[in-house]
Amino acid sequence: MLKKVLLLLLLPFLGHSQMVGVNLDKIIAKVDNYYILRSEVEQLLVRSQQQGQALDKCQALESLAVQKLLVAKAEIDSVIVEPVMVENQLDARMAEMVRIYGNEQNIVEQFNKSLEALKSEVRKQVSEQLTAQQMQETITEGLTVTPYEVKKFINAIPKDSLPTIPSEVEVGQLVRLAKLTVAQKGDLILKLNDIKKRIQAGEKFEELAEEFSEDQGSKTYGGDLGWAKRGQMVPQFEATAMKLKPNELSDVVESDFGFHLIQLLELRGQEYHARHILLRPEYSRLDMTDATNFLDSLRNFIVMDSIKFENAVAQFSEDDATQYTGGSLTDPNTGSYKMALDLSMEPNLYFTVDTMKVGSVTKPLPYRSPDGKTGMRLLYLKKKYSPHTININDDYEKIREFALMNKRNVEIEKWFGDAIKEVYIKIDPDYNVCRLFEQ
Known part of the structure; x- marks a missing residue:
């Protein structure tokens, strides 16, 4: 069962199915310092059904236990996912929900919660899954498959068991x-110029960034974007930031992302450390x-x-x-x-x-x-x-991906053999029928 649940870690997360409520919740497993709730198992079952996976509760539990084990070992091995990556993933998923429900107000009405409350509920879960994925990549780093291995992989599958490509x-x-109309653009520029005046009058940049910036990935950190190398940011932003002196504020800068007020913090050769306040138009x-x-x-x-x-x-x-x-x-x-x-x-x-x-x-x-x-x-x-039966002439890239995934799973299974000896695992008696981590 282990090999199958490893694939489940790749299922998309933070879709609307993850907001499904449950009447009673309880802790059903503990992996090191991480807990698994009954609601997490039920939500994974719903999500896996939407993805066409045939799961039972034991497979869902094991998939979550695998994820928690990866996260626990990532903590031990200092494998870290930057907070900005978590925020960017949250933003992407919330944008997907806006697409599904039509607008933000519909989401609020559907779940009877603010967008920030919804994001807060799943931030930890997203962080854990990104960390688990990062740990998997660390374990399997450098693995590749040759054309010979691809052919060997597909030839090992009985012809009557080959999947059908839809x-x-x-x-x-x-x-x-x-x-944007001239008036809409003018309103955004005026608002940012007012914020700039408040900073120049003594208010703190980071507090105003937290209040006004629409860059969800950086506003939590006072608009701080960290160190960036030349060519990493959009040209309009970079050209302005690298002309500033430390602590100097820019004029309003327009880019594909919206309108920025930029402050350079430090400059180091071809790298710079800046923060910004971003305002975006109401696209809808x-x-x-x-x-x-x-x-x-x-x-x-x-x-x-x-x-x-x-x-x-x-x-x-x-x-x-x-x-x-x-x-x-x-x-x-x-x-x-x-x-x-x-x-x-x-x-x-x-x-x-x-x-x-x-x-x-x-x-x-x-x-x-x-x-x-x-x-x-x-x-x-x-x-x-x-639709057709998968074959190496028409579907080489798909088969190559399957072969590489299989090779990665083998490597991860070897890793698990050692990892489960180092981490404390306890399962609720109601789930004793689930024999976790069998090969």
């Missing part, structure tokens, strides 16, 4: 973002008219074959992640351009693509970027692949 699609998008209130009209006209040229979709993307798309790949979307789990055409896909995308013919282009559709920006997009169905 329908897959390659989809492109062309994005136009809603633009921006006017979509210009973006819609632009895409309507551009779609006509694409449909008439006056311009190829990929060329239109390169010239006109405002999505940095896909502009130079012909607009191609990727599977968030594998990074492949082939995406499974099923409910694991983003719902709005799935229900649109499922009705499209290869080569067709949609009319402009509402779009929300991973960082919360709004706009419109065209979708283009490039290719569609029929």
Whole structure:
């Protein structure tokens, strides 16, 4: 059972299913100084069902125990996940919830809690899972598979046991973002200039950052971004920060992330230490008219074959992640351009693509970027692949990933053999039927 539950550590977390409430909660296991609650097991069962995994309560418990064991050993071995990584993951998941529920107010009404309260509930859980993943990467660092190992792996599977690959699609998008009006931009600049005056009058930068900044990853730390190397930050931010003198405040700077007030703290060669206060526009209130009209006209040229979709993307798309790949979307789990055409896909995308013919282009559709920006997009169905039995000619990359995952699991199983001897584990009598960590 251990090999199977190792895979469960890769299940997405902080989805809306994790907010499922339970009437009675209790501690059902202790791994070193970490506890497992009954609610955690029940939530993992729900989440695994949504991901198409067939789990029972013992498998869910073992998956969580494995995670706690990894976290406990990470603490012993000083494997650390930076707080900013946790906050960024939380922000990404909350943005996903906004996409699912439509807006932040709908989330608040659904769970009867503020967004900060919801994030507070799962911050520790996210931190633990990121730490467990970091520990796994540390254990398996440097592992690779050769083409020979890939072939050996797939040939070892009986032909009647080979999995079926579901329908897959390659989809492109062309994005136009809603633009700020001069008045909206002016309001943000005015607000940041007022904050700058308050700092110059003696108020503390870090306190105002905690109060006003919309960079959730840094506001908790008074806007502190830590040390950054040249080329690490967006150009507009970096160019301004590196021109400042220590403790000097910048004028308002606009970047793709919003509007910044920057203070340089230290400069060390090609590295700098800065903090900022970020304000972002209310993207949900921006006017979509210009973006819609632009895409309507551009779609006509694409449909008439006056311009190829990929060329239109390169010239006109405002999505940095896909502009130079012909607009191609990727599977968030594998990074492949082939995406499974099923409910694991983003719902709005799935229900649109499922009705499209290869080569067709949609009319402009509402779009929300991973960082919360709004706009419109065209979708283009490039290719569609029929369900088929997995084979090395069509699915080499998938098989390579499976083979590498199997190799990593073997390495982690060896590690567990030693690790469980060093960590105290206690299970509630109600779960004694679960024989944890069997090979």
